[in-house]
Amino acid sequence: MTFWRSIRLAVAVAWTCGCLGLAGAEHLPAAPRTRPNIILILTDDQGYGDLSCHGNPVLKTPNLDRLHAEGRRLVNFQVSPTCSPTRAALMTGRHEFKSGVTHTIFERERLSLKATTLAQVLKSAGYATGIFGKWHLGDEPDRWPDKRGFDEMFIHGAGGIGQTYAGSCGDAPNNTYFDPVILHNGTFEKTKGYCTDVFFAQAIKWMAARKGRRPFFAYITPNAPHAPLDCPEQYERLYAGKVSPMTAKFFGMIAN
Template structure:
């Protein structure tokens, strides 16, 4: 039985699939997730000094939510909540996840999103969508290791990611991985590299399918 929070998603995707035999009218979906962004950090949400003109344009042409709850106040848990639609505790993640370089007394170096979790990208792929992740993963401690599930196990056809932040610096980072293959040092700033990856994927993905 599908978990209730994902049932509506599955039902909607089934509806789109059933009504798209002759013309695929399913919407494309792009999620922009800003790391450690506070509610009032954007100009469109009232910040008096920070200028965010491009995000403000999106807000002006869409819906701006002003009354909502985050699944968690920290990175890893909030990402798991967004991907699954569930309380992150139920999905196996309750806090910020450190990279598993040395054993931790509280075993936080063993934490990861449960392998059997149903994610929204997984359901989208089942419904015929192409899926991509570009950026920060931070849903496991043993990144790019067979010891724990990776982005490809949760519904992403293509992925470029780091476990946490770009390292040793956002300039010429050395820890990006693409579809399980470490890239070594990248001669770019991490933010532009991630954006270029996403745009490149959009340019080459099968345009007969929604993404």
């Protein structure tokens, strides 16, 4: 399996449904003899109907449609209705309450330090591990992803870029979706561009640097299309006049 083919296949979902026990999948193959590169992409607040391959008559998502066609498709799944609980279950393979996550704010989003994460399991198996985007399982340094099994950490804070709540859950002050300040391996960095593009560019750079070396696990978690709704103007224009102005922004965030 080539490096770029492994990206197109997005085999992470196969690992998730096979090992975490959270979902069933169609045509699950036998375990591969080699260790594939694993890429898990998790968008935020995107519903089942927000894909053209799922029948949306307005939204165009050719790249996501290709992942749908070539990747692993889940047909039996259970999720939580909010961010942190779902991410806790995904990272641990356990019900979120067992890992101490019961909400998205007020320090109830913090993953128990006793929990074992998917990244820790893969790291122990010889994988390089990286997260790019949204973590939302604790903003204190001892709960950062780099303490939970990730070698590479490139994230925003809280539940969304620019969000701040009472307690310890917060992002960089006055952060926005364009040119966001990102926490990169313990240091805050000012970036250039739209947040989704920033996260994917960093992830692709990191993956390319590992081509031909040990296998990697890339957890790419853009905060789009989570509110506040904002996107590059050229993507919003694709839907202007076809849907409401706010829906045009929402669709633009997905299309981007």
